[in-house]
Amino acid sequence: MNKDNKLFPTCASCPFRWTDRICRKPDGKYPKNCPTVLKKDLCSESLQLLKNNEELLKLARNSAIQEGEGYTNKEKGYEFLRPIKPRIQEIWEFAEKMGYKRLGLAFCVGLRKEAKVVESLLKSKGFEVASVSCKVGRIPKEELGLGEEQKIAPGSFEPMCNPILQSLILNESKTDLNILLGLCVGHDTLFLKFSESPCTILAVKDRVLGHNPLAAIYNIDSYFRWLKK
Numbered sequence: 418m419n420k421d422n423k424l425f426p427t428c429a430s431c432p433f434r435w436t437d438r439i440c441r442k443p444d445g446k447y448p449k450n451c452p453t454v455l456k457k458d459l460c461s462e463s464l465q466l467l468k469n470n471e472e473l474l475k476l477a478r479n480s481a482i483q484e485g486e487g488y489t490n491k492e493k494g495y496e497f498l499r500p501i502k503p504r505i506q507e508i509w510e511f512a513e514k515m516g517y518k519r520l521g522l523a524f525c526v527g528l529r530k531e532a533k534v535v536e537s538l539l540k541s542k543g544f545e546v547a548s549v550s551c552k553v554g555r556i557p558k559e560e561l562g563l564g565e566e567q568k569i570a571p572g573s574f575e576p577m578c579n580p581i582l583q584s585l586i587l588n589e590s591k592t593d594l595n596i597l598l599g600l601c602v603g604h605d606t607l608f609l610k611f612s613e614s615p616c617t618i619l620a621v622k623d624r625v626l627g628h629n630p631l632a633a634i635y636n637i638d639s640y641f642r643w644l645k646k
């Protein structure tokens with residue numbers, strides 16, 4: 418990747434209204450670094466990747482169908498659309514559509530109560546659930562070269578989170594889909610690198626905001642304005 422390329426995409430700061438953009442309508446507006454206009458080759462490649470792989474096409478089709486089924490009031494028009502399904506329901510419905518039978522649950526030990534509920538919900542929908550806690554293997558943090566002052570509770574034994582082991586165990590368990598629940602920043606990165614099965618994320622870790630990191634973003638001009646300093 419050429420990091421000096423001035424035309425790298427910046428869709429997040431696209432200056433046009435969503436409904437006026439070229440990624441929404443054929444005669445739409447676009448900035449000079451618009452990837453819809455500049456990356457037509459990659460766009461075709463992405464479609465070919467899907468069309469040449471039955472499994473990927475099935476994933477893409479079912480994701481889009483699941484997305485469409487997430488709303489009611491369609492017959493009344495776009496303004497009346499109402500979302501009706503929480504993510505956990507979307508996950509099990511998507512897994513059913515894909516024909517998955519065995520699900521993996523990679524959870525943070527801090528969310529063990531939630532993991533128990535999720536496991537039982539998924540089982541009640543007819544899935545087998547293999548679940549692995551982040552502290553699996555009980556490897557001391559010293560193995561990572563951490564000093565006492567870098568532990569959560571200096572002076573005591575602390576097992577490291579081991580997302581690679583979580584992944585390897587779920588790989589060995591031949592899960593059809595792995596669900597991440599509350600893994601830390603970076604631990605999720607490692608898990609995703611090693612998982613052989615497709616993954617989805619039920620929740621991410623945010624110790625301060627009850628695992629709702631967007632609360633800081635929604636309140637960026639008020640209680641979380643200090644983040645901008």
Ligand code: SF4
Nearest residue numbers: 428431438439440451
């Ligand atoms: S694809 Fe183009 S028009 Fe769409 S958001 Fe990105 S820059 Fe804007």
